[in-house]
Amino acid sequence: MKPLICQSCGFPFSEAARGTNRDHSKNSEYCIDCYKEGEFTDHHLTLHEMERRLLMMAREHNEISLEEAQQIIKTLPDLKRWKMTNIL
Numbered sequence: 458m459k460p461l462i463c464q465s466c467g468f469p470f471s472e473a474a475r476g477t478n479r480d481h482s483k484n485s486e487y488c489i490d491c492y493k494e495g496e497f498t499d500h501h502l503t504l505h506e507m508e509r510r511l512l513m514m515a516r517e518h519n520e521i522s523l524e525e526a527q528q529i530i531k532t533l534p535d536l537k538r539w540k541m542t543n544i545l
């Protein structure tokens with residue numbers, strides 16, 4: 458099985474960490490941190506803000522390496538949530 462990649466934050470996530478739809482079924486496109494009960498947990502999040510968060514996770518919290526963060530940032534514009542933003 459190929460790992461699921463969240464179409465909002467770009468992180469790989471497990472079956473158990475899938476987001477939920479409004480009817481409480483699982484959503485395989487978004488992780489639970491980004492998507493709960495049919496809505497994004499942070500409506501006002503922008504692509505730019507997501508990049509900033511990733512860099513912060515790397516620099517301040519050491520949750521991921523800076524290289525990993527930059528790798529994920531490169532993939533963000535291709536993710537479903539940000540594709541439209543990118544065109545505008």
Ligand SMILES: [Zn+2]
Nearest residue numbers: 463466488491
């Ligand atoms: Zn996510």
